[in-house]
Amino acid sequence: QQQVKQSPQSLIVQKGGISIINCAYENTAFDYFPWYQQFPGKGPALLIAIRPDVSEKKEGRFTISFNKSAKQFSLHIMDSQPGDSATYFCAASRAGGYNKLIFGAGTRLAVHP
Amino acid sequence: GAVVSQHPSWVICKSGTSVKIECRSLDFQATTMFWYRQFPKQSLMLMATSNEGSKATYEQGVEKDKFLINHASLTLSTLTVTSAHPEDSSFYICSARDGGTPTPYGYTFGSGTRLTVV
Numbered sequence: 001q002q003q004v005k006q007s008p009q010s011l012i013v014q015k016g017g018i019s020i021i022n023c024a025y026e027n028t029a030f031d032y033f034p035w036y037q038q039f040p041g042k043g044p045a046l047l048i049a050i051r052p053d054v055s056e057k058k059e060g061r062f063t064i065s066f067n068k069s070a071k072q073f074s075l076h077i078m079d080s081q082p083g084d085s086a087t088y089f090c091a092a093s094r095a096g097g098y099n100k101l102i103f104g105a106g107t108r109l110a111v112h113p
Numbered sequence: 114g115a116v117v118s119q120h121p122s123w124v125i126c127k128s129g130t131s132v133k134i135e136c137r138s139l140d141f142q143a144t145t146m147f148w149y150r151q152f153p154k155q156s157l158m159l160m161a162t163s164n165e166g167s168k169a170t171y172e173q174g175v176e177k178d179k180f181l182i183n184h185a186s187l188t189l190s191t192l193t194v195t196s197a198h199p200e201d202s203s204f205y206i207c208s209a210r211d212g213g214t215p216t217p218y219g220y221t222f223g224s225g226t227r228l229t230v231v
Contacts, residue, residue, distance in 0.1 A: 034220070036222075041204075041225070041227065042224055042225060043117075043119070043206045043222040043223050043224045043225045044157070044206070044222045045222065046220070046221075046222075089156060089157070099145070099210065100147060100159055100162055101147075101159075101208075101220060103156045103157050104156065105155075105156045106154075106155070106156050108154070
């Protein structure tokens, strides 16, 4: 119940295309769903996050779509650029306790020029 | 924005020695800090959670005597890898939660420490 399943494991997109990464969770107590971007040798950086009371959140080229009934959420990167090439992690957390983040397995995105 | 400074960024040590990694919140008070371990091409694995002034809570399977965590102040947490062995070689990352930000938000990650035990 604590798992967050992420797919695909790797993704290749042409410059200007749309990158889509999907995540699914089981624990309905989760109420915070962030996406992190990680470059090699660096710590993860928060990209965008959503709460379950909204179905979509957009920040620049990055959009989170959230489907509460299906317990799924996804990251869409519009107009993908070579600089977006990185590993992306979805995560989930719930209120109470120590609020630890549960991470997905990660998606390695390569954007080809 | 919130900044977490982690040092050193990389360290090489001899097998059997101990290594200390520091994690500092620079512009906020970190009531809770998390320590993660990440192997190449894998996800972040939570090792332990520490609250300022209290003992750390370790995840199942993490040796508390090997990975000593001290969270002595609201801005500093340290991870000491004791009697390091080559299998402890990994990328260690800390994360701090801003006590002034509503739960469960406000996670900020450090830049990570690459530990190589030879």
